[in-house]
Amino acid sequence: MAATAENTVKKVAVVGTGVIGSSWTTLFLAKGYKVIVSDPAPGAAEKLSTYIESEWPRIEQIGLAEGASPSNYEFVEDITQHLHDVDFVQENAPERPDFKTKLIANLDAHLPKHAVIASSSSGIPSSQFIGECQVDPSRVLIGHPFNPPHLIPLVEIVPHPGTSGAAVRQAVAFYEALGKSPVLLKKEAPGFLANRLQAALLAEAYSLVSRGIASPEDVDTAVTTGPGLRWALVGPYMTNVLGGGGGNDGFYHFVKHLGPAVRGWKEDMDANKFSFEQDETKRLQEQVTPWVETKEPERVRQEMGDALIELLQTKSTKSSLV
Template structure:
């Protein structure tokens, strides 16, 4: 959640609930965020024990959401669990779908959502791997209201969400989706052309590719790679993006000076980046490297400390007035 403002008590709607279909890690986090902003939420997931797991996840997220600020009428009690996807979306003003990334499952699910959701309601998918046009092809009634709203884990804390229209998506759906996410404290970016992985996963993949290659070639260990980012550029990236940071590194000359003086060596570095293939041997090397790095770490405590620092960072960033 981007804590630039305290949630508006009126951010919820009397025009119908928000439906969350698929309540795994991502869907549950979405549900908690909607509830924190005063929405009624109707959820559905066919998994065994899904309702209990969802309610536990909401309770687990609630302290962090409370620190960031709740709507006056926010309550986990405004969550209802439906017995089917069709029931969950029957009166929904907005649907956030977060089901498994399986084409066969998505085809059945989106056909059901398309038929059961009120015609004016956008259907946003959390999908990181499917394009909105692929999802629209699964809908015979209202493909124009299908859009991708791709978040980042943990969804209730990380502000970024990628809004990706498809070939059929209308402007009304783009605006409704972007406006709702903004009201949730999210930081939406509009992906103007469909590409596999959208924008941010492609940026991550470019870093992973070279990280994997450096580990495979013995240039650095897994722990070295993580230290290099988390105690180096990652600290700056949490405050300003890589291109603005590059601009600042040019001093008074800004980006123009940086590109003039560091452009040629940067080009040479980019030309030397290696292609890599996730062979079984490399996968085993990466897994072992992470296990070695975390061997003496309590991972439950690590995640709790990460989330606490995220909350503190978001609150501190909200106090600033000149960060883009």
């Protein structure tokens, strides 16, 4: 997606410093921005400092902007007193429409008129929490990242029906300046884009294990050593195009050839859907736990982060990959 506006952001505010907010803060600092940060949770300031310190060596591998510093932020108790010269807000509050409604209205009341408010909401459309904005609800939109934002490029921009074109263009320009890969949704949908795709895969992964068809380890292996490798490079549509022989008719040939079989598989999936009821979830957990106990999750997280950087660096040298 090409930017249709010049990035004019100089100062950023981050509201909420959980895992997502801390990661966003690390990225903004790495790109040379001055950041104002706030989170009322006990110990939030110390946790943020520890997070930035632990992730800074990794983000240095990706590259820092001139003058970037891990200390170029101010943690404040009342962020409303520090919004007068902020250009962009990244909100990372709990996934509760009532909470976000009050918070977004408060931000809207204290920000300069040009500032954009982007919510990291992972599935709640912004039309559900702009109802009390009195200044300019048209500057509010979704800017949903994938975790961790300082490493994974995707950010989903989801305007509500009243979001202005200027706010969308500024969000696109800002995220592109960060090195992100923004995708712009044409309309709101619960869960947006990537989480809906991910949810479809997860629901079937849960069903396969619950039904005794495969183990958790085999499901993970099937994804990471099979379709996941291809999807990380070209995505499902281009995979279908290539699978159908390539060319303008590749996609049609693929769907025509496999469509009837896929329809049958989908009917079986629908008939055996994972219910997400508490009892079924507990039974699934009992199958997952013994496998997890053989792993070192923190080591997995570290190695995954390192491998992500290597993958992104490789992809950056291939002009035909997304």
